[in-house]
Amino acid sequence: MTIKSCFSLVNEAKRKIKSINFENAMKLHKEGETIFIDLRDVRELEKNGKIKNAKHVPRGMLEFWIDPKSPYHREYFNSKNKFIFYCASGWRSSLSSKTALEMGLTNVLNLENGIDDWIKHNGPVEQFTKKKI
Numbered sequence: 001m002t003i004k005s006c007f008s009l010v011n012e013a014k015r016k017i018k019s020i021n022f023e024n025a026m027k028l029h030k031e032g033e034t035i036f037i038d039l040r041d042v043r044e045l046e047k048n049g050k051i052k053n054a055k056h057v058p059r060g061m062l063e064f065w066i067d068p069k070s071p072y073h074r075e076y077f078n079s080k081n082k083f084i085f086y087c088a089s090g091w092r093s094s095l096s097s098k099t100a101l102e103m104g105l106t107n108v109l110n111l112e113n114g115i116d117d118w119i120k121h122n123g124p125v126e127q128f129t130k131k132k133i
Helices: 006-016 022-031 042-048 059-066 091-103 114-120
Strands: 035-038 083-086 108-111
Touching: 006 091, 022 108, 022 114, 059 091, 083 091, 083 114, 091 108, 108 114
Parallel strands: 035 083, 083 108
Antiparallel strands: none
16 A cells, blocks of 8 residues: 655645745735634644634534534634635645635635744734633
8 A cells, every 4th residue: 555645645635726925915904804724723823823814623623614514513604705725734724725715715825834824924823722622
């Protein structure tokens, strides 16, 4: 059995999606009409915060939150706004952007180099507090 490498999956995804660099993402962030989607694990958010006003979407729930027929659907995915997906370095968000496009969400961009690059360039970040159940 041959296992396809995760890097080949990420590279395939990158060929099928559109990515955006920090400077252009920052312009969209300032305009306030683009929804940033943070796909990282809760522990990463607690440690480093998230892009200001971003929505946290656990990667394992993405398909269920996008699908309007799912009991887990989130209304903000009905929006006509652009979405910028991001993770730490851009790998998980590349895969997620490809999935979202395949599901029919057409206005999706992937943040190149993820939140690591965003923080390096002093993009606005806010603390994340896990919701109590």
